[in-house]
Amino acid sequence: MNRRPGLSARLRLTLSYAGFILLAGALLLAVVWVFLLHYVPDNPQGLLGIAPNRHLLVRIFGPAAAAALVLLLVLGLLGGWFLAGRMLAPLTRIADAARMAANGSLSHRFRMEGPHDEFRELADVFDAMLEQLESHVTEQQRFAANASHELRTPLAISRSLLDVARKDPTRDHGQLIERLHTVNTRAIDLTEALLLLSRGDRGDFTREPVDLSLIAEEAAEKLLPLAEQRGITLDVTGGTTQTLGSAALILRMVTNVVQNAIVHNLPAGGTVTVHTDPQHGASVLRVENTGPLLPSELVPTLTEPFQRGTARARTDGHAGVGLGLAIVHSVVRAHEGTLDLAPRPAGGLLVTIRLPGTPQAHHPGPPLATPRQRWRGGRPRPARRPRAAGRR
Structure with missing residues (x-):
């Protein structure tokens, strides 16, 4: 101006x-x-x-x-x-x-000394703003570098495959097409995950009442074939709990948490428990899974983009793109909630998500005393609970 x-x-x-x-x-x-x-x-x-x-x-x-x-x-x-x-x-x-x-x-800090007056308060606020800005810029730079690396890998593999096919016309084209399809699928999944992560960070979505328990059942049913394949017991317990937000983003959030619990579990005979519960005006989702012991210093890094943790990389076709819990953290933050990760003493991880509840959900009915669903790999799927009118 x-x-x-x-x-x-x-x-x-x-x-x-x-x-x-x-x-x-x-x-x-x-x-x-x-x-x-x-x-x-x-x-x-x-x-x-x-x-x-x-x-x-x-x-x-x-x-x-x-x-x-x-x-x-x-x-x-x-x-x-x-x-x-x-x-x-x-x-x-x-x-x-x-x-x-x-x-x-952005590394400069004011650090004003003297009595706590208006100028001292302004300086402290300015220092806090600079610290947050520096942390955000550093995080974005690291994220951009990691995203570029992750996107470059499938593109480099595709180019290598095409170069080999061009130099060797007698090579089996069916195998080449299958490998290209796998590589491109991973690149598309990564791009969609990046778009979803940016959407969650912006928070520009319509908020509507969402039943977290129904979302948990939908995510569990979607991931049931994966649990059956691995012989994982998948339990969905708790009572109805309401929150306000985007049903699509919350479904992706719960799906990522449950999928992470299934993939990073015991080779066989593991368990995953999904529990929903209203607590003190908040909607709480807890996902607990068995698995290998996790070092306490590793757990805080699991929500960083492209951080899969020590010995957490998968080679069985479910490696993911390294954005699962990062997307969870972004969606939780966009919904003004909290995310807590804690290693289990016996191995595995306990994920606790608290989202703001709705005013009408302050006096819910009593929670169910037993699991609503118990799904073990190899068993027939149970009938799904009827959904609310208007929900897909």
Whole structure:
């Protein structure tokens, strides 16, 4: 925006200080003037008489008052300029830090010392903003680098396969097409995951009432073939719990958590328990699975993009794209919820998601005492519970 140049804050404060001092001095001199006019008698004999001469005192007082006002104005300007500079010094330092941040230096911190006043509060807020901004930029740079690497891998494989096919026309085209299909499918899955992750970060979706228990059942039914293939017992327990949000994003969130629990489980005979429960005005989803022991220092990194963790990479066709729990974290954050990951002492992971509940869900019915569904690999699928009207 083009704005007209104006006086600086320091000059305006200086003029304000000087004007106030000049006004106060003028009022004081006016009081003295009124006193002289009112209480000093008019004695024509002058200063040698019984009383002083009023007119003579007034003539003497006038120039002295003018000189005093000039002196007050000069002192007000000088003192005001000095005091304004001292008062605005923290703002100058903050402005310098802001200019450094605008030039790309986000590591600078103000760290103002002294009493906790308005300037100290502004400096602390500015430091917190810079810290969050630096962390966000670093995260985005790392994410962009990882995404570029992950996208480059399938493209490089496709080019290599095509180069081999061009150099060897007698090569089996059916096998080539199958491998290209697998590589392109992975690239498409990665691209869709990146788009979903960006959509969750933006939070631009329509919020509607969502039954978290129905979402959990839908995700479990969708992943039942995978659980059956691995011999995993999949339990869905708990009661109805309502939240507000995007049904599609919440379904993807729950699906990712349950799929992660199935894939990173025991080779056979493992369990996955999905439990929904309203607690203190919040809708809670807990997904607990057996599996290998997880180091405590590894767990916080599982929600970072493309972080699969030690010994968590899969070679059985379910390696994923490394964005499963990152998407979960993004969706939870977009719905103003919390995500907690905790390693189980016996191995495996416990994922707890808390989403804001709906006002009408503060007094739900009693939760079911036993699992609604118990699905073990190899067993027939149970009948699905009837859904609410209007839900797909």
